[in-house]
Amino acid sequence: MAGITIDRIKKTFGAATALAEISLEIADGEFLALLGPSGCGKTTLLRIIAGLETQTSGRVLIGERDVSALPPKERGLAMVFQNYAVFPHMTVYENVAFGLRMQKADETTIKREVERAASLLHIEPYLDRYPAKLSGGQRQRVAVARALAVRPAVLLMDEPLSNLDALLRLEMRSELKGVLQQSGTTTIYVTHDQTEAMGLADRIAVMHGGVIEQIGAPQTIYERPATKFVGGFVGSPPMNFIRMPVAGGRAALGGFSAPCPGAKSEIICGIRPEDMRIALGRSGLDFKVSVAEPLGSTLLLTGKVQDQLIRVAARPDSGLKAGDIVALEPEAQRIVWLDSETGRAVGA
Amino acid sequence: MTNSRLLPYLLIAPSVVFLILLFIFPLVQTIGLAFTDQGGASLGNFRKMVGDINFGVSLRNTFLLVAVVIPLQIGLALGMAVMLQKMEKGRDLVLWIWTIPLGVSDLAAGLVWLSILQDRGYLNSTLFALGVIDSPTNWLSYENPTALFVGIVLAEIWRATAIVLVILVAGFQLIPKEYFEAAEVFGATGWTRFRKITLPLLKPSLQSALILRTVLAFEVFAVVYALGGRNFPVLVGEAYTWMRDNQNDGVAAAYAILIMVISLAATLVYIRLLRTKPEAQA
Known part of the structure; x- marks a missing residue:
């Protein structure tokens, strides 16, 4: 468990500015949604926090520790990708166990943690199957279980529900909220879907054009938008x-x-x-x-x-x-x- | 109705005719040639082939070449493909340069290396100019079999690694980059990512590359012929000699059958060993 500090993170691609000096505090155990239209910089910010992308300037602190220059694996986080990125050549069990195996955990620990994560996400019946035999929703569960199995200090989610159909998305949304509340993991959740952000997050950071337009509780964002953009983007x-x-x-x-x-x-x-x-x-x-x-x-x-x-x-x-x-x-x-x-x- | 039902068959007919005339027919004829001697069915040609003084040597040389060249080519091509993946700029240019040898015929490739390795070639001139040797060394003679073998291996690697590279690069492009990112986030080091993610996901492409390269390597001829003549006998070279010099189509056909059987066997081995379970496919 750890809080996150984003300290004046800036990212430019050539002449284009993707992120203009973003600062953000996320409390330990908090669920923060980064909400914005495509191209607003939310995914870039998430990838910088993950260490998959390098910031032009600024720092990322996870639990007081400056991780700005560390590779992803030393940052103590887990991630759920938009297209799940569940390894096709491994069984569900091996997928969920992947992070633990990389940490060289012993077999008993691996078995215990895989079973715990599997039961949280209700995927116990599929542990021996390969991902190709699973539906999109089930693969999504595997991706979340793989992330939770390592008991990460920080969980990063990049549009995790956007590839699911509407009904399944609604179902997974409420289930995710339950699972993450139970585990108390600090979560950053990137989405362009304002109902997802409203429904899941403790706080929402609305991003537009590389800057954060407003941060606040979902109801505040909805009722008291700080800018015209926020009022127009949130709410349907x-x-x-x-x-x-x-x-x-x-x-x-x-x-x-x-x-x-x-x-x-x-x-x-x-x-x-x-x-x-x-x-x-x-x-x-x-x-x-x-x-x-x-x-x-x-x-x-x-x-x-x-x-x-x-x-x-x-x-x-x-x-x-x-x-x-x-x-x-x-x-x-x-x-x-x-x-x-x-x-x-x-x-x- | 009838027209649209017949159309697919009409469209594939030219290729079927082509294959029957230029593939099935010669194949049947070769089998016939190999198994007839003096007008009757017999294994005489095979007996003559096995009994020939060069048979054992050519068989050994061919397998030795395959055993040395293929792993080196796969390793090199994998390394090159990984390097290309990591490049951000100029990737196409480098790939283009690396694949130039693909456009060179194998005999021409053999001649290129001959001009480098022969006694008055570029290698000797350079070594002589640098003072490493006092007089030209004959690298490609039967007195120097190791140097001859190394020369052939070098020429083969230069000539035919690019086809493996092209297949692997195509295979890489089919793997979504999120798999590598997920592995990285969950703590896999570069080497682990290569072993646990890259190699398994590249398996179908590796299989194609291995089958193609191995079958072609068993048919190695022009490069060997250009560099060593008959100083380094290989199976296809023997088939050629039996047909051209000895005027014996039967034994030449027997060699052809043997090469085909070896290639088929190698293909089957790869298919079995590198099988991706259908449920484990991406």
């Missing part, structure tokens, strides 16, 4: 961003008006689709519905408020349809005010 459908003119400390648009921070003449009102009420008979933002999509639990309305595209999650029984015009009332305390130029949250 994404947060709405409505530009409003400001006069006398109040932002106003159509029949809506609310006090806002900052002193500029324009501000962005960030509001989640589910945080807008349909104000029947009262004044609000005039919303013209152009598409209505019944999604079961909600009715997703897409339309425009004064030429700005927004989405609203209405009650499924609200009976709204394309062409309707309604007044929207954003819940004041759920609004995130963002600077119209920098896209950063203001006030709060």
Whole structure:
């Protein structure tokens, strides 16, 4: 068990900057998700922590120990790869035992640890089989068991569920969470899937263009995004961003008006689709519905408020349809005010 | 309907005709030649072959060459392939240069090495210029069998390692790099990774390379002929001599049959020894 310190890690590939001086603290036993779109640098950061890639500058500390210059095997970590990387020429047992064999553990220890890891991941029936005979989900379990068998101080996971189909992904997600909570391993989990990050992590670091836009608990990231990018990337459908003119400390648009921070003449009102009420008979933002999509639990309305595209999650029984015009009332305390130029949250 | 059913057969027909005319037919004819003597079925040609003074020597020489050349070539090609994998820049250029000998015919390759190793060749001129030797040494004579053998081995390695390399490089490219990374993360050293991951995953390619190279090595002729003439008898050389000089097609055919049987046996051995269990395939 160990915490991790990422100290001003920078990575450039020629003229391109993949990571711009990233610093990050991960507590012992914490589950941190690195979330971001492809090309944001999250996998590069993970590979630098693993030692599979060399940083241009900066340090990586695992449990107070500077591992920046150490090869992967001396860093005391385990990793689960996106395509599992379960060795095809070894049985499941030998795959799970691989790390222990490399540590020259004795046969009794190997057997005990392999069986422990196998039972955590429910793969005992397959120990004698070769990976080719297993389904994607089972191979994923083998990859996780192989990582946990060495009782690593740190577990790194690179998009481990992205090759599974949707239903299996959901199932593995909750199971992974259970297994990792039980083992208390410090985990860094790279994903581009915000529901995965939300569901699994203690904290999420949202990355974009080689920098961390925001670090925080999933609910904070969701409710109080620090930037426009975070609000738009986390949540499906994404947060709405409505530009409003400001006069006398109040932002106003159509029949809506609310006090806002900052002193500029324009501000962005960030509001989640589910945080807008349909104000029947009262004044609000005039919303013209152009598409209505019944999604079961909600009715997703897409339309425009004064030429700005927004989405609203209405009650499924609200009976709204394309062409309707309604007044929207954003819940004041759920609004995130963002600077119209920098896209950063203001006030709060 | 009929047309589309016949089409596949029509399309493979030329190659089938080609193989029957130029492969099956000569094969049957060779078998016939080998097992007939003076108009009747007989093992006479084989008796004559085995009884010949050069038979034992050529058999021994051929096996010796295979036993020395093949392991060296596989080892070298593996090393070269691993080095290519590690290169970040200029990989294609190096691979291209390394495979140049593939484009040289084996007789031409033999002549290249002859020009280096003969008594007035480049090697002797260099050694003489450096003052290592006082007078030209005849490396390729029957009086100097070890030097002749080493010369042939060198020429064969230079000429035919590239084909092994090409097969192994192709094999390497089929192995996802995550396997090596996973092994590295879980504590395998470079040598362990090579033994436990690279070699097993490369086994199918190694098998192809071994079969191809071994079969061709049993057929070694032109390089040996260019460098040593009959001072270093090999099986195919004997077949050639029996046909050209002795005008005896029967014994030449017997040699051909023997070489075929040895090649088939070697192939079977490789297939058995390097079998990848179907369930253990990637």
